[in-house]
Amino acid sequence: MSTFAFTDEQLQLRESVRRYLTDHATVSRTRELMGDSDGFDRQSFQGLFNELGIGGVHLPEEYGGAGLSYVELCVVLEEMGRALYPSPYLSSNVLAANALLLTGTTEQKAELLPLIASGARLATVALYEDSNRSDVANIEQIVVGGSFTGTKSFVLDATVAECFVVVAREGSDRHNAPRFWLADSNDPGIKCSATESIDSTRRIGSVSFDNVSVERLGEAERDLTRFDKFVDLASVALANEMVGGAQWLLESSVEYANSRVQFGRPISSMQAIKHKCADLLLEIELAKSGAYRAAQAVADDDPALPVYANIAKAAANDAYMKSAADAIQIHGGIGFTWDNDTHLWFKRAKSSQVLLGTSEIHRDQLLERIDFLEAD
Amino acid sequence: MEWSETAVRDELRSFLEENWDPNAELLDWRNKLVDSGWGMPSWPERWFGRDMPQSLLSVVAEEFARIGAVSVARTGIRLLAAETLLAHGNDAQRERYLRKILTGEETWCQLFSEPGSGSDLAGSTTRAELVGDDWIINGQKVWTTSAHHADFGLLLARHDWDVPKHQGLSYFILDFHQEGVEVHPLKQMNGHASFNQVFFNNAKVSRSDQVGENGDGWQIAMTTLMHERRNAGNIFVEARRRGDFKGSIYEQEAEENKILLEPYTWYPQRAGRVDLVLPRAKATGAIRDPVARQEIAKLMIMSRCAEWTALRARAAQQQGQPQGPEGSLGKLAGSNIARQAATVHTLISGVDAMTAGEESPESGIVAEILLSVPAISIAGGTDEIQRNIISERVLGMQKEPRMDTGPFKDVRKS
Numbered sequence A: 001m002s003t004f005a006f007t008d009e010q011l012q013l014r015e016s017v018r019r020y021l022t023d024h025a026t027v028s029r030t031r032e033l034m035g036d037s038d039g040f041d042r043q044s045f046q047g048l049f050n051e052l053g054i055g056g057v058h059l060p061e062e063y064g065g066a067g068l069s070y071v072e073l074c075v076v077l078e079e080m081g082r083a084l085y086p087s088p089y090l091s092s093n094v095l096a097a098n099a100l101l102l103t104g105t106t107e108q109k110a111e112l113l114p115l116i117a118s119g120a121r122l123a124t125v126a127l128y129e130d131s132n133r134s135d136v137a138n139i140e141q142i143v144v145g146g147s148f149t150g151t152k153s154f155v156l157d158a159t160v161a162e163c164f165v166v167v168a169r170e171g172s173d174r175h176n177a178p179r180f181w182l183a184d185s186n187d188p189g190i191k192c193s194a195t196e197s198i199d200s201t202r203r204i205g206s207v208s209f210d211n212v213s214v215e216r217l218g219e220a221e222r223d224l225t226r227f228d229k230f231v232d233l234a235s236v237a238l239a240n241e242m243v244g245g246a247q248w249l250l251e252s253s254v255e256y257a258n259s260r261v262q263f264g265r266p267i268s269s270m271q272a273i274k275h276k277c278a279d280l281l282l283e284i285e286l287a288k289s290g291a292y293r294a295a296q297a298v299a300d301d302d303p304a305l306p307v308y309a310n311i312a313k314a315a316a317n318d319a320y321m322k323s324a325a326d327a328i329q330i331h332g333g334i335g336f337t338w339d340n341d342t343h344l345w346f347k348r349a350k351s352s353q354v355l356l357g358t359s360e361i362h363r364d365q366l367l368e369r370i371d372f373l374e375a376d
Numbered sequence B: 001m002e003w004s005e006t007a008v009r010d011e012l013r014s015f016l017e018e019n020w021d022p023n024a025e026l027l028d029w030r031n032k033l034v035d036s037g038w039g040m041p042s043w044p045e046r047w048f049g050r051d052m053p054q055s056l057l058s059v060v061a062e063e064f065a066r067i068g069a070v071s072v073a074r075t076g077i078r079l080l081a082a083e084t085l086l087a088h089g090n091d092a093q094r095e096r097y098l099r100k101i102l103t104g105e106e107t108w109c110q111l112f113s114e115p116g117s118g119s120d121l122a123g124s125t126t127r128a129e130l131v132g133d134d135w136i137i138n139g140q141k142v143w144t145t146s147a148h149h150a151d152f153g154l155l156l157a158r159h160d161w162d163v164p165k166h167q168g169l170s171y172f173i174l175d176f177h178q179e180g181v182e183v184h185p186l187k188q189m190n191g192h193a194s195f196n197q198v199f200f201n202n203a204k205v206s207r208s209d210q211v212g213e214n215g216d217g218w219q220i221a222m223t224t225l226m227h228e229r230r231n232a233g234n235i236f237v238e239a240r241r242r243g244d245f246k247g248s249i250y251e252q253e254a255e256e257n258k259i260l261l262e263p264y265t266w267y268p269q270r271a272g273r274v275d276l277v278l279p280r281a282k283a284t285g286a287i288r289d290p291v292a293r294q295e296i297a298k299l300m301i302m303s304r305c306a307e308w309t310a311l312r313a314r315a316a317q318q319q320g321q322p323q324g325p326e327g328s329l330g331k332l333a334g335s336n337i338a339r340q341a342a343t344v345h346t347l348i349s350g351v352d353a354m355t356a357g358e359e360s361p362e363s364g365i366v367a368e369i370l371l372s373v374p375a376i377s378i379a380g381g382t383d384e385i386q387r388n389i390i391s392e393r394v395l396g397m398q399k400e401p402r403m404d405t406g407p408f409k410d411v412r413k414s
């Protein structure tokens, strides 16, 4: 991306991911998986690694990655969001990989990242706890003497994960920023249970840790801004996934409006419908611009990233949720049925809207970071 | 020729070094710019340009700004007129008009809207009849910005009432310096009078001042409007801060601006003055109010994302992708931003938002914002019309059934 336009290579990547997902992530397959205990298709998931080679898009080549930038990763995510592809890609290849990349020692990265990038190991980040349901930074749980006890909620793909990256403060310096710790899902002190979500295409669970021995990622005295950066990167990734879903909703609404006839004419000739769609297009385009700009900021190591991450997630939240609600309205009664596909994206919109911060939280934080905004 | 950034910079620098003189006569300098092609470098070489890609114009602007060199005249409708003549005029018209547009000697306005045809521009009932070698014009235009300063107008009028409405229109260059043209100012809700009513009573247009052929009026008007939408927001040029630069040419420029910018002093306010929001929110403490914070952040997000969307559109164009509907999207975004800015300025001011004048917030600027924002979603095509354009041309949605397809004389009018 030359800051504001995708390169030919990036467009080709988009094209090949779209083609793959059109073949392997059909809505009928997704509907089957909604009733499956794992919630994803291991075969098509493995194809991301073997066929598409996108297991470690943004990871350095020495760790088994493709050595591309966050922009390429976000292109992949946008396509997954568009296709509503149910998979642990976000939890393992993005969030857990980011935590390792940001904080791990060379040895830790060399050991784990290649496994994640090849799909050989599923990892996830255990972040939420009772104290931080609205503010992810408000972590209270602590690791004492290399051992962790506590319950983490809303852990993505918790029941299929083979390895947990636990976010907790270090007992001895609990005033400092949260740190990242590794735990193996085979540890007898770990108990996972699935949590029922309105969005069956993205699995969540609750994980309780009872005296589980954990390994600190990175050195004891490391850069404590890493946690904030992890959260910003996660918001940017999710925002890019979300704008893909919003775009799908708009396209399917327009297609439906062109075919549905009432009062002797297609409803797409009625201004109440047309103008809704025009407004959606504008809102989605603005949200895409926010998401793309933030992805580029990650790639450039731009100091304005924190601000752009807030902009991207808040804009994506609002655009996706509005698209979802309007898409159902445009479909009329059929839009409220289980058989119509719109609700699948509606549910993803809702779960994504509240994951990693609602718009209100991001807007408030944006103004806290105001000096950044003005300086840039 | 292939232009590169360094080539542009080098050649322009040496031109400016040789020719720029802050004590030159404004008119002499502008004529030099026109002759050199540095006034409008993206125009064709044959017509005072250098065939330069749009993408390099920012380099040119930077070089001018660096030494404070005055540019060709850009204020108002003049560039819409110029672009329209470049696209549809004949060589004699280009020869006659383009130079004086750029030197600032002649000022233009847009005579499109009428009492009976605003959004429905093709419903024009201003009559054009060919008598001998002159078109005789009768009728009325309205909301004509800057007509009180105009030497010429871009005129849309009807020559044929028996064909469907879009086909009976022609496009003319109307000379304001004649008896049959009367201009009456119209006072606006914000107290300014930047637009006018214009009456034609047997006004004359020489045959040689018809642009295109009979029936081309609609298509040519679309070109003008496309440029207007693309430039929404920067159709006027804010008086540049000349800072440390000194010379008599700036005094002449300031004199010119006093007249040409007069109708546009409130234009920044109608866009909402987003630039004032953070400083005001900090000064008043509103930045700590949880409700105001949310609204301020919404505004910042909207305006940032709109800027980036415009840059994406420009980048796509530079990659050779066709010009999309970004003009309409951008115009709609501008309306949303302006309205949100008015909401935020009201939140920041509280009860003071009802006051006006020198003693009121920002010496009356906030009052002017609140009373000017309503114009932005009307002027240059309403928000509703932009939504029609976006839904039909971008999203491919169906047109509404029409009730105005027969001969124009039979179409219902207000």
Ligand SMILES: Cc1cc2nc3c(=O)[nH]c(=O)nc-3n(C[C@H](O)[C@H](O)[C@H](O)COP(=O)(O)OP(=O)(O)OC[C@H]3O[C@@H](n4cnc5c(N)ncnc54)[C@H](O)[C@@H]3O)c2cc1C
Pocket (backbone or CB within 6 Å): A271, B109, B110, B111, B112, B113, B115, B117, B118, B119, B120, B142, B143, B144, B145, B146, B195, B375, B378, B379, B380, B381, B382, B383, B384, B385, B388
């Ligand atoms: C500050 C300002 C400066 C201007 N300067 C100029 C100028 O220099 N030259 C010039 O020619 N004109 C100028 N205009 C006029 C402007 O272009 C028109 O006002 C505008 O196009 C709307 O036309 P109208 O006022 O007749 O409203 P109408 O067309 O009567 O519209 C009234 C309402 O109906 C809605 N409406 C109309 N048609 C449709 C439709 N098909 N679908 C949905 N809704 C519809 C409109 O959106 C609007 O809300 C200016 C206007 C303003 C406010």
